[in-house]
Amino acid sequence: GAGVSQTPSNKVTEKGKYVELRCDPISGHTALYWYRQSLGQGPEFLIYFQGTGAADDSGLPNDRFFAVRPEGSVSTLKIQRTERGDSAVYLCASSLTPGLQWNEQYFGPGTRLTVT
């Protein structure tokens, strides 16, 4: 079946601009996650959605970052007033509902964001 898809695959924007990154999770996965991966580093947790609600947004670096998942499926990560330090690969993952223990997270290919 189809995996997690992310669009666009690459995004170049100018400092100060607004960007939206989209994630389509695996059908039937109620949990969705956003991570950010800087060059040479492992992914860093940003936010976790269970259904439509953000259950944990503790990883968002500041209030320029916001994410939504209005219908409990597709999610959009929004970054306002982009800065050069926001340049990274933004990864989306989805899983079945985490229960008492961890459920495997399936990652998309990521969106490479470059802020010039």
Place this chain on the structure above:
Amino acid sequence: GESVGLHLPTLSVQEGDNSIINCAYSNSASDYFIWYKQESGKGPQFIIDIRSNMDKRQGQRVTVLLNKTVKHLSLQIAATQPGDSAVYFCAENISGSNYKLTFGKGTLLTVNP
């Protein structure tokens, strides 16, 4: 500081040899440990996981060993193939947070034909 880290940033092996990738962690409250493989331009791909109440788990050509005494995790790949060339990350899931993964920095594995 980071809870999960790797001893070796790069590893180069000959095709057919066995590979061992190591990882140290510091959070004794971690419940699950997961190994991911990431090829260039792709997202991380799940390889194998191990729960903290186990010390060994085997998959297809891969074995994960967990030593809780010294907080050490390793991934062994048998008969390494060129297609195994990638960056390998260990990640941990802390007990009580059944969704949040904390990743280490990764080891680049290069398999020479």
